[in-house]
Amino acid sequence: MNELTISYEDFIVKFRKTITSLGLKNSNQREYVLKILFQSNSHLSVDEIGQEVLSKCSHKISTATVYKILKLLEELKIVNCITIGKNDKKVYELNLKSHHDHMVCQECGNFIEFYNEDIEKLQKEIAKKNNFLINSHTMIIYGICDKCQ
Amino acid sequence: MNELTISYEDFIVKFRKTITSLGLKNSNQREYVLKILFQSNSHLSVDEIGQEVLSKCSHKISTATVYKILKLLEELKIVNCITIGKNDKKVYELNLKSHHDHMVCQECGNFIEFYNEDIEKLQKEIAKKNNFLINSHTMIIYGICDKCQ
DNA sequence: CTCAATGCAAATGCTTTGCACTGAT
DNA sequence: ATCAGTGCAAAGCATTTGCATTGAG
Numbered sequence: 495m496n497e498l499t500i501s502y503e504d505f506i507v508k509f510r511k512t513i514t515s516l517g518l519k520n521s522n523q524r525e526y527v528l529k530i531l532f533q534s535n536s537h538l539s540v541d542e543i544g545q546e547v548l549s550k551c552s553h554k555i556s557t558a559t560v561y562k563i564l565k566l567l568e569e570l571k572i573v574n575c576i577t578i579g580k581n582d583k584k585v586y587e588l589n590l591k592s593h594h595d596h597m598v599c600q601e602c603g604n605f606i607e608f609y610n611e612d613i614e615k616l617q618k619e620i621a622k623k624n625n626f627l628i629n630s631h632t633m634i635i636y637g638i639c640d641k642c643q
Numbered sequence: 644m645n646e647l648t649i650s651y652e653d654f655i656v657k658f659r660k661t662i663t664s665l666g667l668k669n670s671n672q673r674e675y676v677l678k679i680l681f682q683s684n685s686h687l688s689v690d691e692i693g694q695e696v697l698s699k700c701s702h703k704i705s706t707a708t709v710y711k712i713l714k715l716l717e718e719l720k721i722v723n724c725i726t727i728g729k730n731d732k733k734v735y736e737l738n739l740k741s742h743h744d745h746m747v748c749q750e751c752g753n754f755i756e757f758y759n760e761d762i763e764k765l766q767k768e769i770a771k772k773n774n775f776l777i778n779s780h781t782m783i784i785y786g787i788c789d790k791c792q
Numbered sequence: 793c794t795c796a797a798t799g800c801a802a803a804t805g806c807t808t809t810g811c812a813c814t815g816a817t
Numbered sequence: 818a819t820c821a822g823t824g825c826a827a828a829g830c831a832t833t834t835g836c837a838t839t840g841a842g
Contacts, residue, residue, distance in 0.1 A: 708824065
């Protein structure tokens with residue numbers, strides 16, 4: 495589920511082109527956030543991204559800026575955001591991975607990612623039956639993971 | 644999807660028994676909220692519940708109280724809460740209906756409910772494979788509904 | 793040089809909490 | 818009479834916004 499098919503270098507070059515083609519300006523902050531997301535295997539919250547930028551890039555980044563950057567990246571479909579769990583925390587991940595859904599352990603908070611072709615197919619069928627045009631979907635299974643039982 | 648198998652009278656009598664058996668005290672406010680949820684076909688936000696209580700029960704209810712009541716009802720598994728859409732609004736519905744998932748129209752905000760036995764089965768299989776104990780799940784398909792296309 | 797991006801602080805919105813008062817048992 | 822429930826206002830968070838400053842092109 496986690497094999498990225500693109501190197502960070504290629505990814506960032508592509509990102510710079512995207513930014514430029516939109517008439518926007520790139521910034522170190524944007525690349526810091528992307529680097530952190532690229533390196534991370536897990537889903538990160540806004541605060542976690544800020545902390546990681548500080549510790550791994552030695553740069554204090556404003557929380558407001560992180561929000562602004564993530565908003566842009568979401569619009570560009572470069573990151574995904576999911577709202578998870580009891581406290582409805584929002585977490586972000588790069589959109590490089592193929593689509594997948596999540597099982598969340600209510601004990602330890604860890605995620606298991608999964609993908610099931612048949613479920614995707616069934617979703618499309620249901621949508622078609624209701625003449626509903628699918629844009630995206632989220633599916634989260636809550637429970638207790640192997641370790642925590 | 645919407646056929647309730649219990650009358651409001653029976654439902655509220657059962658609720659009173661539950662409250663009493665827990666050593667709690669019932670209140671008009673709790674019954675107002677339950678009545679509104681019972682009457683409603685849609686998912687209501689906290690504010691909407693407050694407004695409906697005012698207009699249909701002629702009683703101004705404190706928002707804090709609505710939150711407290713909903714929290715209790717969630718713990719008692721009497722209501723479900725789902726977080727939906729762009730603005731991550733929380734909406735509530737009675738747990739009387741059988742389990743179902745949702746399609747949300749990103750244009751008009753309306754929901755279509757659906758239930759699919761095969762998807763439920765597949766979820767259970769996936770969980771079993773990962774030795775994950777399912778507690779609950781949410782599945783939301785985002786897109787554009789029939790009317791809005 | 794120009795205009796977008798950043799960063800701070802203030803503002804907003806949703807939810808929770810503390811506490812005095814009300815009301816159910 | 819007792820103790821839970823309510824309602825208000827204040828406090829807490831997460832997120833957004835306004836605006837002056839910084840920096841990329």
